[in-house]
Amino acid sequence: MVVVMEEQASEAQIQHVMARLLALGFDVHRSTGVKHTVLGAVGVQPDFDHRQIELLSGVREVIRITEPYKLASRAWRPEGSVVEVGPGVRFGGEELVVAAGPCAVESAEQIETIAERVVQHGARLLRGGAFKPRTSPYSFQGLGETGLRLLREAADRHGLLVVSEVMDPSQIPMMLPYVDMLQVGARNMQNYNLLRALGTVRKPVLLKRGLAATIEELLLSAEYIMAGGNYHVVLCERGIRTFESYTRNTLDIAAIPVIKKLSHLPIIADPSHGTGRRDKVPPMARAAVAAGADGLLIEVHHDPDRALSDGAQSLTIEQFAKLMNELRIIAPAVGRRVG
Ligand code: PEP
Numbered sequence: 001m002v003v004v005m006e007e008q009a010s011e012a013q014i015q016h017v018m019a020r021l022l023a024l025g026f027d028v029h030r031s032t033g034v035k036h037t038v039l040g041a042v043g044v045q046p047d048f049d050h051r052q053i054e055l056l057s058g059v060r061e062v063i064r065i066t067e068p069y070k071l072a073s074r075a076w077r078p079e080g081s082v083v084e085v086g087p088g089v090r091f092g093g094e095e096l097v098v099a100a101g102p103c104a105v106e107s108a109e110q111i112e113t114i115a116e117r118v119v120q121h122g123a124r125l126l127r128g129g130a131f132k133p134r135t136s137p138y139s140f141q142g143l144g145e146t147g148l149r150l151l152r153e154a155a156d157r158h159g160l161l162v163v164s165e166v167m168d169p170s171q172i173p174m175m176l177p178y179v180d181m182l183q184v185g186a187r188n189m190q191n192y193n194l195l196r197a198l199g200t201v202r203k204p205v206l207l208k209r210g211l212a213a214t215i216e217e218l219l220l221s222a223e224y225i226m227a228g229g230n231y232h233v234v235l236c237e238r239g240i241r242t243f244e245s246y247t248r249n250t251l252d253i254a255a256i257p258v259i260k261k262l263s264h265l266p267i268i269a270d271p272s273h274g275t276g277r278r279d280k281v282p283p284m285a286r287a288a289v290a291a292g293a294d295g296l297l298i299e300v301h302h303d304p305d306r307a308l309s310d311g312a313q314s315l316t317i318e319q320f321a322k323l324m325n326e327l328r329i330i331a332p333a334v335g336r337r338v339g
């Protein structure tokens, strides 16, 4: 249930409504919007009559939400959320935020070369896995903490922020000094212990859609993180499993406008994992931006044919530069700009 307060509601009235909701057994989350304070009341109270709250002074309306997620729903923050990752880097604002880099951090030279080049073309975050969820246990698993250190150092040298994948709650404390944003991979979208642990962290989370997850399941996973008090969640459409086998996954572009309607959270697209093929990444990146994505996650490698993972879907530096120039033309048509 979402309680929208009147524009002129006093702090005492807001506190009174919050106290009543708590006494009724709800978890209460407060959001202060430009005009209205909105209270999200979470919890199932079978005999609850919402008119009890509607009648309290200062209350404008009570919206009962039928969706199973509340904090992630658009009704809770109708104006949309902006998630700030670092100074001047915000998902959900006017700027289309691009995170670029290799699938995995491989060496100091590799990450330095890529960081230096992607920033020149407008990337704001450097991506790179240090813990890799590989399908085969015999594939390269990532450099672990060494990889995170190399990623941080390269990003700092070039004024980039860092996003990297966390696979297990036990890795979180070690990772925090190295990253600006924690990525939850598709295979972990329903790792509820991990989601709960990230709810206690005060750093933004990039939550990728699971391989076979519905949009509702994705939003419920975001709800896990938000219910713990961490509202800094950015969603990522990265392709789902379908019967089509030409591409690695099927990038569900329609999920972008659907999520924009259902949720206030920023949503970005990952056309690299979404297609699995370098030649299909630029057209799908352009389509995602035209469809309203708040940003992109793109795999880029200076020597993709020798990459230790996902080389086939990694853009060369030149291809990335060309794509960014194309996005500079497309973005203004949908009210966005590229940094
Ligand atoms: C990645 O971004 O490197 C990754 C492993 O993506 P996903 O979890 O979407 O497969």
Ligand code: MN
Residues within 6 Å of the ligand: 103, 104, 273, 299, 309, 310
């Ligand atoms: Mn990858």
